[in-house]
Amino acid sequence: MHKEPLAIMWFRRDLRLSDNAALYHALKSGYPVLPIFIFDRNILGDLEEKADARVSFIHQALSNMQDQLLAMGSTMDVRYGTPAQVFKDLLQQYSIQAVFTNHDYEQYALDRDTAIETQLKEAGASFHHYKDQVIFEKNEVIKDDGRPYTVFTPYSKRWKATVNEFYLRSYPTHEYAAAFYKQKPIALPSLESMGFQPVNIDFPTTELNETLVRKYTEQRNFPGIRSTSRLGIHLRFGTISIRELARKVQPLNETFFNELIWRDFYHMILHHFPYVSRGRAFRAEYDLIHWRNNENEFAHWCNGTTGYPIVDAGMRELNETGFMHNRVRMIVASFLTKHLLIDWRWGEAYFAKKLLDYDFAANNGGWQWAAGSGCDAAPYFRIFNPYLQTEKFDPKGVYIRKWIPEFDSLEYPSPIVDHDVARKRCLQVYSAALKPGGQAPE
Incomplete structure (x- = not known):
């Protein structure tokens, strides 16, 4: 066991050494600061794709931080496991006096932090968290x-x-860099050792x-x-x-x-309104909508084969790059919820699997906005016309042809639903659910 009393800086959604609130307070705590990161089994275990670009991005960011720390005689201590087990091991290995970290707002994170704070207090260590x-x-x-x-x-x-x-x-963290805990380098676990594969993708620059x-x-x-x-x-x-x-x-x-x-x-x-993290509509009456939830049509939406070019281009961009243009995100979300009458939660979950910049709060907010069920949402009778959206925002088809090479050929599929028919159906289903006395689906 390392006997020297120290503080831990627990990195999560703040993978940088500069201008970091919790790190600043840790470095000023009077204790040497050991930087840690946990590849959380509880989160990674839910990822279906083992070539997940987000895991590669995190690993790359940690490698960059490690290079900076090694230059200062310190090191990241990166672990793979559940937070409870990792902190049990750390408490046995180090004389931990305090743990510093930044706020995370999702429900799993709140429950995790409450449990870790209890675990630390029982071991005589304090837990400090900050807005960042x-x-x-x-x-x-x-x-x-x-x-x-x-x-x-x-x-x-x-x-x-x-x-x-x-x-x-x-936060001028650089002014207190001398407070990092000095010890021999600790190698980062490889992606392969955690069951993941490296992804060959050019991540956006900072x-x-x-x-x-x-x-x-x-x-x-x-x-x-x-x-x-x-x-x-x-x-x-x-x-x-x-x-x-x-x-x-x-x-x-x-x-x-x-x-x-x-x-x-x-x-x-x-x-x-934490209930939105439990799958509920922000506006409760929208949970009364009778969604069609046609799995075949959902597969066409996911694969970018709906026959609506602007929708298909967006989904193909997402599937290939993990990114989708903001305007197109609104179009594809409106199409799924309004044209196909597929529950917005299905689209929310698909984006959660694919988006590099996936963030629950923004993703949930955006999907509920598109479905009409969210705060400050578009009214349910606002139904994007994909053809008009294309005329306005991709009039020459530059974006469409980039992602749909067969667009001008007979190989491109016909629309899976007629726009006018879908619009009328949507208005009928929404109005039936939202009228006074509407009943929830069985």
């Missing part, structure tokens, strides 16, 4: 009467009225394209051009700082800046 992945959380932006906002526009106005330099300033940000308002809806930052995966895993990014983009483009506020909004919703 959002600018405002929980009750920091609420109405005057203490209730949470459920509509984005007034929330964003209060958010902007509240934010100032204090909330956007960085560099901000300022020209793109300045043009974001005019160009963001056109999937055929490079109009979005692709920083979602870095925000998801914390390889960039939300505070640093907000400072950079605020003077460049308000529309882009608003996208960062949407992240806070959905995390706030998850905190105040």
Whole structure:
């Protein structure tokens, strides 16, 4: 056992050494700081795809952090197992006085952290956690009467009225780097040792394209051009700082800046309305909808063979790259829920498996918005017309032809449903469920 008293910095969704709230407080704690990361069996065991690009991304980010720590005479201690077992082992190996980590807002994470805090207290160690992945959380932006906002526009106005330099300033972790615990390098477990395979994919850079940000308002809806930052995966895993990014983009483009506020909004919703994490609609009456849930049509949607080019292009982009353009995400979600009358939870789960930047709060919020069941959602009678969406946002078919090489040939399938028929059916099913006295499906 290492007898020297120390603190642990438990990295999760904050895979960087710079501008990290919990790391800053750990390094100032007066104890040498041992950085750890846990490849959580409880999470990885649920992943069907063993060539999961997100696991490779995490491993790559940890390798980059390890290089930085080795240069300072320290090392990451990366473990594979359940958090309870890993901390049991760490408590036997080290004289742990305190554990520092940043907030995670999903239900599994909340339950996990409660259990670990109890485990640590029983061993005489304290547990400290901080806000890091959002600018405002929980009750920091609420109405005057203490209730949470459920509509984005007034929330964003209060958010902007509240934010100032204090909330956007960085934590100067580099000033306290000497406090990292010094010991011999500990090798990271390989992906193969955990049952995963490396993925050969070019992950987006962390560099901000300022020209793109300045043009974001005019160009963001056109999937055929490079109009979005692709920083979602870095925000998801914390390889960039939300505070640093907000400072950079605020003077460049308000529309882009608003996208960062949407992240806070959905995390706030998850905190105040935790039932959405249990598969329930934000607006309870939408749980009365009688979904068709045709498995064959769902397979066509997943595979990008619906016969609706803009939908198919989006799904093929997602399947191949783990990314989908924001405008197209709305189109494919509307198509699944409104044209095919397939439960939004099916689409939510598919995105959860495929998206590199998957984040429960934003994914759930986006899907419920598309289905009409969410906070600040589109009304149920707003049904995207895929053909009109194509005319507006991919008029020359640049995006479509990129992902559907057979588009101009007889090999491309016919539509699996007629738009006008699907629209009328959707309006009938939704209105029947949402009228007073509607009954839940059996």
